[in-house]
Amino acid sequence: MNLSRRWLEGFLRRDLDPQDLVRRLAMLGAPVDAVEPLHPGLDQIVIGQVETVAPHPNADRLRVCMVNDGQGELRHVVCGAPNVTAGKKYPFARVGVTLPGGLALERRKIRGELSEGMLCSARELGLGQEHDGILELPTEAAPGTPLLAVLPIADERLVVDVTPNRPDLLGHKGMARELACSFGGSFRLPEIPGAPASGLGTLRRVEEFHAVAGGVTVGTEDPAGCLRFTAVVIRGVKVGPSPRWLAERLEAVGARSINNVVDATNYVMLELNHPMHAYDLARLRGPAVVARRARAGETVTTLDGTVRVLTADMTVIADAERVIGVGGVMGAENTEVSAETTDLVVECACFDPARTRRARRTLGMSTDASYRFERGVDLWGLPDAQRRCAALILATAGGSIEDAVDVWPEPAHPPRVFLRTARVAQLLGAALPVPTIEKYLVAIGCTVLNKPDDARLAVDIPGWRPDLRTEIDLIEEIARLHGYDNFPTDLRPYRVGRLADQPLDQMITRVRNGLVAQGLHEAATMSLGPADSPAALKLLNPLSSEEAWLREALLPSLVRGVETNWSRRVRDVRLFEVGAGFARGGGDGRPVETTRVAAVLTGARTPAHWTDGGGAPDFDLWDLKALFEVTVALANPLAEVHLDVSGWVARDTTGRQVGHARRMTLPPPPWAAPVFGLEVELSPTLPAPVRYTSVPTTPSSWRDLNLLLGPGVPAREVIRVLRSAGGALVEGVEVVSEFRSEQLGPERRAVQFRVTFRAPDRTIRDEEVDQSVARMLKAVERQLDAKLRTA
Amino acid sequence: MDVSCGVCGGAGCPACKGTGWMEILGAGMVHPTVLENCGLDAERFTGFAFGMGPGRIAMNRFGITDIRLLYESDMRFLAQFAEPPGRRAVEPSA
Numbered sequence: 001m002n003l004s005r006r007w008l009e010g011f012l013r014r015d016l017d018p019q020d021l022v023r024r025l026a027m028l029g030a031p032v033d034a035v036e037p038l039h040p041g042l043d044q045i046v047i048g049q050v051e052t053v054a055p056h057p058n059a060d061r062l063r064v065c066m067v068n069d070g071q072g073e074l075r076h077v078v079c080g081a082p083n084v085t086a087g088k089k090y091p092f093a094r095v096g097v098t099l100p101g102g103l104a105l106e107r108r109k110i111r112g113e114l115s116e117g118m119l120c121s122a123r124e125l126g127l128g129q130e131h132d133g134i135l136e137l138p139t140e141a142a143p144g145t146p147l148l149a150v151l152p153i154a155d156e157r158l159v160v161d162v163t164p165n166r167p168d169l170l171g172h173k174g175m176a177r178e179l180a181c182s183f184g185g186s187f188r189l190p191e192i193p194g195a196p197a198s199g200l201g202t203l204r205r206v207e208e209f210h211a212v213a214g215g216v217t218v219g220t221e222d223p224a225g226c227l228r229f230t231a232v233v234i235r236g237v238k239v240g241p242s243p244r245w246l247a248e249r250l251e252a253v254g255a256r257s258i259n260n261v262v263d264a265t266n267y268v269m270l271e272l273n274h275p276m277h278a279y280d281l282a283r284l285r286g287p288a289v290v291a292r293r294a295r296a297g298e299t300v301t302t303l304d305g306t307v308r309v310l311t312a313d314m315t316v317i318a319d320a321e322r323v324i325g326v327g328g329v330m331g332a333e334n335t336e337v338s339a340e341t342t343d344l345v346v347e348c349a350c351f352d353p354a355r356t357r358r359a360r361r362t363l364g365m366s367t368d369a370s371y372r373f374e375r376g377v378d379l380w381g382l383p384d385a386q387r388r389c390a391a392l393i394l395a396t397a398g399g400s401i402e403d404a405v406d407v408w409p410e411p412a413h414p415p416r417v418f419l420r421t422a423r424v425a426q427l428l429g430a431a432l433p434v435p436t437i438e439k440y441l442v443a444i445g446c447t448v449l450n451k452p453d454d455a456r457l458a459v460d461i462p463g464w465r466p467d468l469r470t471e472i473d474l475i476e477e478i479a480r481l482h483g484y485d486n487f488p489t490d491l492r493p494y495r496v497g498r499l500a501d502q503p504l505d506q507m508i509t510r511v512r513n514g515l516v517a518q519g520l521h522e523a524a525t526m527s528l529g530p531a532d533s534p535a536a537l538k539l540l541n542p543l544s545s546e547e548a549w550l551r552e553a554l555l556p557s558l559v560r561g562v563e564t565n566w567s568r569r570v571r572d573v574r575l576f577e578v579g580a581g582f583a584r585g586g587g588d589g590r591p592v593e594t595t596r597v598a599a600v601l602t603g604a605r606t607p608a609h610w611t612d613g614g615g616a617p618d619f620d621l622w623d624l625k626a627l628f629e630v631t632v633a634l635a636n637p638l639a640e641v642h643l644d645v646s647g648w649v650a651r652d653t654t655g656r657q658v659g660h661a662r663r664m665t666l667p668p669p670p671w672a673a674p675v676f677g678l679e680v681e682l683s684p685t686l687p688a689p690v691r692y693t694s695v696p697t698t699p700s701s702w703r704d705l706n707l708l709l710g711p712g713v714p715a716r717e718v719i720r721v722l723r724s725a726g727g728a729l730v731e732g733v734e735v736v737s738e739f740r741s742e743q744l745g746p747e748r749r750a751v752q753f754r755v756t757f758r759a760p761d762r763t764i765r766d767e768e769v770d771q772s773v774a775r776m777l778k779a780v781e782r783q784l785d786a787k788l789r790t791a
Numbered sequence: 792m793d794v795s796c797g798v799c800g801g802a803g804c805p806a807c808k809g810t811g812w813m814e815i816l817g818a819g820m821v822h823p824t825v826l827e828n829c830g831l832d833a834e835r836f837t838g839f840a841f842g843m844g845p846g847r848i849a850m851n852r853f854g855i856t857d858i859r860l861l862y863e864s865d866m867r868f869l870a871q872f873a874e875p876p877g878r879r880a881v882e883p884s885a
Contacts, residue, residue, distance in 0.1 A: 521866065
């Protein structure tokens with residue numbers, strides 16, 4: 001919504017400062033996006049008086065004028081305007097001034113005659129389209145006076161962000177009402193210059209579907225789409241350009257001036273938020289102007305020159321034979337007001353918001369009218385809009401009112417809401433006196449009836465506030481008008497919660513701290529992105545077509561993070577993220593959400609250091625394995641790591657896979673290193689706290705077993721067999737060394753295991769150890785075909 | 792709810808679109824219908840609602856000028872927030 005500062009001043013009858021308006025409107029809930037000064041570049045223009053006019057010696061159409069610009073010496077000016085007259089005053093631009101159109105004036109010769117400045121037309125100053133000649137100023141002001149001191153046209157346009165629940169703010173009157181609340185003053189409609197003292201009186205109310213006004217049949221045959229229809233017949237108007245003040249008002253808010261009749265309807269829309277339309281009575285068949293349902297396939301050429309095909313769920317305005325407008329959206333060419341028009345039917349109706357929105361979407365056209373009807377106009381304000389529009393037309397186009405009717409088949413009263421004053425105090429935490437509450441509500445246009453018997457106020461809601469429906473809406477309004485910063489502030493007693501975090505939250509903290517301790521950096525990526533797999537869940541209504549899927553895993557977005565770093569020539573990346581993954585299969589078609597941790601490693605293992613002799617080694621697969629084991633121990637403590645074809649996997653106690661680690665397939669640029677990635681699902685249960693077991697008091701004994709292992713026998717499996725065969729005395733088994741050589745055979749290796757023995761209650765004897773070792777060797781030979789390596 | 796912009800100290804900058812203020816969270820009172828739908832007696836209970844996003848708060852606290860930096864995984868950005876300060880596990884190479 002565009003506002004004109006001067007238009008608001010007409011309502012509030014006081015000088016307004018744009019920056020003050022910005023602050024006040026922000027506090028009232030209508031933030032100003034921009035303040036645009038209008039007519040910039042006019043502050044350098046002054047009044048120039050033409051003293052003499054002489055013909056140009058070398059050109060028939062040019063004149064040489066001597067201009068007094070108030071600086072003593074007369075200026076030599078060559079002027080081509082036909083209306084330049086000695087003794088009159090015009091806007092004058094001196095040498096050095098840049099006109100609004102961008103023309104910079106300099107001293108130069110025109111056909112051999114010196115010209116020191118320029119007498120300006122309205123168009124050259126950006127004040128309109130008139131270019132018949134230079135702008136004559138009927139003023140007493142002395143030459144040299146700034147133009148802006150004589151022409152009160154300086155204005156600012158305020159671009160206000162109006163929320164959809166406040167249609168009343170789409171007109172200057174609504175904004176003036178809000179500002180009057182803020183100033184604590186009153187407001188009234190600006191006077192229309194030249195309006196007759198007795199304008200349009202009361203409209204004739206007809207509670208049927210049709211009426212005849214001035215020989216024209218008007219009405220609504222579709223009360224669901226067009227609730228109320230008012231029409232005024234004006235005869236004998238003279239259509240022409242609007243007076244300057246009216247054109248300036250419209251142009252100040254970005255509307256184009258067309259002619260005095262159309263401008264009058266647009267002015268009322270921008271002032272009172274009632275879209276209106278004027279029809280050329282002579283072009284109406286019937287004559288009739290009636291709202292009805294469209295017939296499927298009917299066509300109409302709207303004012304923008306486009307042929308529109310209508311559907312049966314639209315409301316249209318029609319005369320006796322054809323469609324003359326799409327209800328609430330746009331009028332038609334066939335009855336457009338033109339320079340020849342003398343008789344008018346002016347329509348002001350109320351169209352259903354939902355119907356208007358559907359029609360607008362089906363037709364693919366949004367207009368100032370549809371924007372307002374969609375949000376809801378004041379059903380009870382139509383007669384006032386007609387009165388205002390009639391006054392404007394009579395003042396600017398003449399004519400006389402023949403008849404005015406108000407067709408309202410099903411009249412209704414504005415809604416009434418009851419407000420308990422105690423409830424106001426309870427919700428707002430401040431007991432406002434009843435007269436103050438009343439004052440606020442009256443200021444926004446409510447009618448308030450105090451009912452002291454039951455401590456309630458009966459509040460009649462004005463038609464322009466469809467957002468006020470229940471008691472709580474009124475309380476919110478009272479808080480807004482009182483000013484949120486005017487309520488007392490206090491610190492409420494507060495006690496820190498003593499409840500422990502949820503186990504899953506504790507797990508998340510544990511994983512975060514653990515991986516930060518490993519030297520990784522935590523990343524945050526978006527949970528929406530491209531599809532991870534064909535099974536990914538797609539949003540019904542995504543904001544962008546690329547980020548339309550819920551992620552199943554975190555690793556792909558971390559890999560994209562690696563690519564981002566590579567694209568910025570950052571080679572060493574170590575990231576992790578804790579977040580949610582989404583999969584199909586929840587109840588009611590909802591996704592299953594799991595909390596997961598993922599990490600990526602690439603590039604140097606440690607920062608460069610002089611002891612490295614020129615660069616630390618890069619991460620390898622064993623760094624990944626080590627990090628995977630740490631991550632599984634942190635995130636899913638009961639799970640175990642197993643070798644897998646692609647790398648390693650983690651399985652929980654039920655055998656379900658809860659994590660994996662592998663070298664990623666994306667090829668690094670030549671200067672970068674391979675990428676390793678892992679992802680683990682978080683267990684929702686914390687590991688049991690550590691229980692102390694007594695430190696051994698007896699000595700231990702150990703033996704090294706150098707075993708020959710065949711292809712595909714993992715050390716882990718050997719350890720499992722050794723432990724189970726060795727019996728209770730085995731305290732631990734570790735791998736000490738590994739040896740491979742061609743003499744051992746392909747893929748065969750000798751692995752040295754160190755087995756520790758201990759008896760908790762006594763010193764262990766050699767015979768016990770020997771017996772245990774014998775059992776172990778037998779078991780590994782039988783189960784894994786592993787023998788002691790001899791010599 | 793707006794707070795004064797921590798990037799420019801309220802003077803106006805691109806992060807606050809020149810206003811000197813930054814919206815960090817939506818806040819307000821809970822609508823009685825919401826309370827009723829949660830099974831609470833709205834005549835007895837009132838509530839405050841806050842919708843906090845860590846991004847805006849982090850911008851304010853650390854003087855971050857572009858919110859997208861938080862979600863790009865750029866090591867040169869993330870490494871600035873290493874704990875303890877100054878400890879860089881991997882020196883970013885650029």
